[in-house]
Amino acid sequence: MSDSVLVIDGLTVYRETHLAVENVSFEVQPGTDTAIVGPNGAGKSTLIQAVLGILPRQSGDVFVLGHPLSARGYLPTEVRQRIAYLPQNFLFDRRIPITASELVGLGWDRMEPQLPWAGGRSRRRAVREALTQVEAWHLRDQLVSSLSGGETKRVLLAYCLVRPRSLLILDEAPAGLDVRSESDFYQLLYQLKQEQGWAILQISHDLDMVRRNCDRVLCLNRTLLCQGVPGHTLSPENLSLAYGSEFVRYHHSC
């Protein structure tokens, strides 16, 4: 087995009767940033949800930190602790009364039966350090529902940061932010990536950001159309394959 953080081999996923992802294979190396690009409905979110065991897969193998993901989506708790996942838009019911520090604390917890006060001091210390590192300690007692978009993203990064992780999986993480907040988010994300040595697998629609920051890119439109370094892979020919020729003409004229 290689030392890859993530190995996907021949992954095929159906959503009900619809073939959403077909025979996709790729690897993510430690400390690298891999982007998945493709048009809406290309199967990007389906792919990462299958990688995490959120959706069942039809066929193929998934290895996370060298451990196989079982057909029922099981991975050892130690492996699950090394992954952080932020879903698209982080949509949740804003009437749920949860504070920023409680949310970050959930990132620290082992999701196993335990006493409600388990962790105690070390949990509180980890939460404080994570919130301080993303400059959000002052938000600790605020309800998540009262935070701005940018503040919510910083608290979510603290959720990732509160335990040592090997892999971050982000589904359009900056969605919903304005241009300034999105730029701040990426600046903080890549600063933390540098410090923590995270590998990142992220879905993105921002091809310029992918060119600037990512080590590898996967072009997906149900099947994997191409993969490699962004400078070479995001060529007009490949983009035309993924998005259609109209998109490439428009993109280059902007």
Add this chain to the structure above:
Amino acid sequence: MTIQAELTRIIELFQLPFMQRALIGGVLTGLMGGLMGSFTILRQLSFFSDALGHSALLGIGIGLLLGFDPSWVLLPFAVIFALVVAYFLERTHLWTDALLNIIYSSSLAVGIILLSFRDEYQGGIGNLLFGDILAVQTSDLIFGSVLLGACGLFLGLTLRSQILLTLNEPMAIARGVSVSAHRTAFIVLLSLVVGISIKAIGVLLVSAFVVIPACAARLLSRTFANYVVLSAGLGALSAVIGMIVSAGFNLPSGPSIVATQLAIFLTAMALPRLRVLGQGEPRNV
């Protein structure tokens, strides 16, 4: 009658064994309803608990037709019914509230039809609809205590998973939380709580015990942990006050408790406005 004499009468009333059992039964029901209700309302299952309550008539009707003691049939029926409904809710493409409406009104209708075949139970329908907390037996209290312990243990030991699951299901699965196992365990416990509470407070009012204290606690809480504890606490508090009001004014007990829950909820709604009024008009500096 003076206030002192009235208080003496109420204290004497609570020295009677059936009143003590009723008070303990009310507190147990309030604690269980508040505890499970705190997650029930956030997961938008309030109507689910209502449907469970109404389905009890069907369970009792089936039990009577088969010649079983209805109280023995009620709990297993409630659990099986809840699991079947949860299965349909997961599989259907219809709106949840619409589907639950179909289930609860049709089970109510079939239950009444079944009960109409058994003349000797006609008089029991009133008790079933509105409950009779004064008829609570020691065995009911023992079962209620065991169930409260099970609910507390389950929610306490899995609190972190429950919160993450309530907040965002995909994030919880990504962290290794077994959604189906947690959901099934929660629904089984909720159906048992509803099933056992029906004897005390009736089919029509049972969902109030699950929904109202939790909503009041939500209005008063700033953290999730406080919210869960406060929800259970308000459930118990409203049972105590409701029972005292019921004894003092000779009112039916179950409705008195629900009226108290409503008063607490309205107070929780008014509190932020009262605080703003207390601070006065903002001054221009």
